[in-house]
Amino acid sequence: MTQYTHPKYGTVLRTPDNAFANLPDYPFEPNYMEVDELRLHYVDEGEAVNGTLFLMHGQPSWSYLYRHMIPQFVAAGYRVIAPDLIGFGKSDKPAAGKVYSYQAHVDWIAAFVGKLGITGANAFFQDWGGMIGLRVMEKHPTWIKRMTVANTALSDVKGPMKLMLPNILRLMRFFAGKPTIADLAQKQSYGNWAGYFKHSARIEISKVMQILTTKTLTTAEVAAYDAPFPDSRYHAATRVMPQIVATQLNAAQAAWEHLRQSQVPTLVLFSDKDPFLAGQGIDQQFMALPGASGQPHVEIENASHFLQEDAGVELATRVLAWMAQEASPRQAA
Incomplete structure (x- = not known):
């Protein structure tokens, strides 16, 4: 089945399984969960000897982005869960762009987290993975006990800027x-x-990924990033998400207030060559959180926006060392 009719969302596309055959360095068995009558795919590897770790991707990538990190975490005794957002990877893809609101993505992942029933987990948030995951933490305050934020953001605007920001971004789109x-x-x-x-008219995901990495993707890796999108009909989510970054500003600000009142240990790993976030002070916002105080934050060198591609082994090594350090005085479940 590559297409079906959803009672609420209309036409839903499902990338054929053969599109994902023989992906390099991605031997993981697929797992599926139904959320809002949509099929959400997730990687679920390893045993939770030292805990569970959620790896959250953004736009326009999918869980393939974490393929080099997952084995390191599993070898260190972590259960690793890496979902594909609805509209991406092996998850279902409603064909209508209007389906993909910011709130919808939060609700889908919140439902996924709720059904798994895992509490006291760790998280690695990048790009929209943070924008969504940090809001889900407010809905499920016991879900995450420790988090790493990497090249992600969450709007925190007040006063007149809250009214101005959507118009500013709209003008930037127009003049481009x-x-x-x-x-x-x-x-x-x-x-x-x-x-x-x-x-x-033709979105080239692999070329976008190459633009935002410092390493050179192989031919097989290029094919893997293009795999979820057999033709233009599958691109509704990728088209919409850049347009909705400045929506639901009140909800994002509420998530910030929740973070500022929490003590969740936070590690900040932003990269030095991210064209969108490097030098913008967003990493400093996260470092100001109570749980970020005194943590071993590091700027990842020679890495672009998708730093999991450029420095996956280094990232996993740093996160593992930090989680071990954090767990030692009070071993967590």
């Missing part, structure tokens, strides 16, 4: 026109990013 992949390669601005995904 209809950027091509070459325009995005030349300049990774918000306008070019959002404009490319909104207007491009």
